[in-house]
Amino acid sequence: MKTEHTPIFSDASAMKDLPGNSVDLIVTSPPYPMIEMWDPVFTDQDPKIGQNLKKGEGQKAFEAMHRILDPVWEKCFRVLRPGGFACINIGDATRTIKERFSLYTNHARILSAALDIGFSALPCIIWRKQTNAPNKFMGSGMLPSGAYVTLEHEYILILRKGGKRIFRSGREKEIRHESALFWEERNTWFSDVWMDLKGTTQSLGDKAERKRSGAFPFALAYRLINMYSVKKDRVLDPFLGTGTTMAAAMAAGRNSLGYEKDPSLDTVLKRSLEDLPALAREIIRDRLIRHLQFVARRVEEKGPMKHINTPYGFPVMTSQERELILNTPLHMTLSDDGRYTLEYDPRPQEEFCRDWAALFAPASEARIKIPRHSEPAKGIKQGSLF
Structure with a gap:
């Protein structure tokens, strides 16, 4: 199996060259309106935004910023296949302008625009971000009526174009089953509140560069890609940044492309992807x-569990997991035109192929040692019994 990944250093208006109905999934996080770090990005495209902020007209600036984003969502709808999903990570903003504190509901504004375009809204995910802040209130402290709660969550909007995706051919159905999630993963991932993402697997890029790009955790993109696409699907990120979505697509065995208007991030992306395999x-x-x-x-x-996974031989909860296989990237190449190609091992990982059903059987005398959660995978020796 091979996948291809193409970063395009141009703003999302370049999507006019992308054929309609050619993308299976969109995973992105745009610049957040009314977050100060993004003011220059929006003001460069519409100088009136800066004027509105100086005048204290926060709501006018908020609306003008979203009018810059609206055409991107229209283009996303055009290129998405029927049945495809758009997952948009967005946080609301709190800001004081001219001594007036206010909440700016970015998620609601994007959702309204998406519905007007023709997207269907599915239940969204609230990502409860981890924080080390000792205080859980702002404003007047312990005195009533002047305080306000801290904003410690973001939204992941789940949008779909048209009705449910249909897998028609036999091969399409095979790939879907090979792309299955584990039952226990499904129960956690398809919850509407995520509190377990702490960025522990986002080993991509320098922290300062990630802050500059506003990148979300690698684990967030990887999870969404596995939830809403199958292997070999095409994943799009119209706000590529440091390439988190592209890296997650590579790890999940999907194809990808992304648009980024800041050409200086090309070097950052190349460095980030060096250790991807x-x-x-x-x-x-x-x-x-x-x-x-x-x-x-x-x-x-x-x-004992009822079902056995065919490639690995270990027990699984449901029949839908029997053909699940996680393909390991073997190596990656970068072409002269900036396109990445990954090759994957079609075989299951040898160290995980055992007669697990017999080993887990109550009558088995084999002693099975499985690492604790605190033990990293890389600490497990090749060929160990776990």
Whole structure:
């Protein structure tokens, strides 16, 4: 299996060259209106925004910023295939302008624009971001009526173009089953509140560069791509930044492309992707180890599991997981025109192929050692029994 990934250093208006109905999934996070770090980006495109901010006309500036984003969502709708999803990570903004504090509801404004375009809204995800802040209030402290709560969550809007995606051919159905999630992953990932993403697997890029681009955690993009696409699908990010969505697509065995108007981020992206194959192998290994940990607990508490995964031989909860396989990237090449190509191993990882059903059976005398959650996957020796 091969995948191709193309960063295009131009703003999202270049999507006019992208054929309609040619993208399976969009995962992105735009510049956040009314967050000060993005003021220059918006003002460069509409000088009236800066004037509105100076005059204290926050609501006018807010609306003008979103009018810059609106055409991007229109283009996203055009290039998305029927049944395809758009996942937009966006946070609301709080800001004091001319001594007046206010909340600017970015998620609601984008959702309204998306519905007008023709998207259908599905239940969104609230990403409860981790914070080390000791205080949970702002304003007047312990005195009533003047305080306001801190904003510690962001939204992931889940939008769909048209109705449910249909997998028609036999091969399409095979790829869908090979792209399945583990039952226990599905139960966590498809919750409407995410509190477990701490950025522990976002080993991509310098912190200062990530802050400059406003990048979301690698784990967030990787999770969404696995939830809303299948292997070999095309994933688009119209605000590519440091390439987090592209890297996650590579790790998940999807194709991708992205648009970024800041050409200086090309060097950052290349540096970020250098270690992608190794990072992907670690992420895949961690997913497999976590599944085995789940199986061990489940068998101990509930007894033998009914279904067996064919490639690996370990127990799974449902028949839909029987053909699941996580393909390991072997190596990556970069062409002269800036396109990345990844090749994947079609075989399951040898160290995870055992007669797991027998090993987990109650009558088995084999002692199974599975790493604790605190033990990194890279610390597990090749060929160990776990």
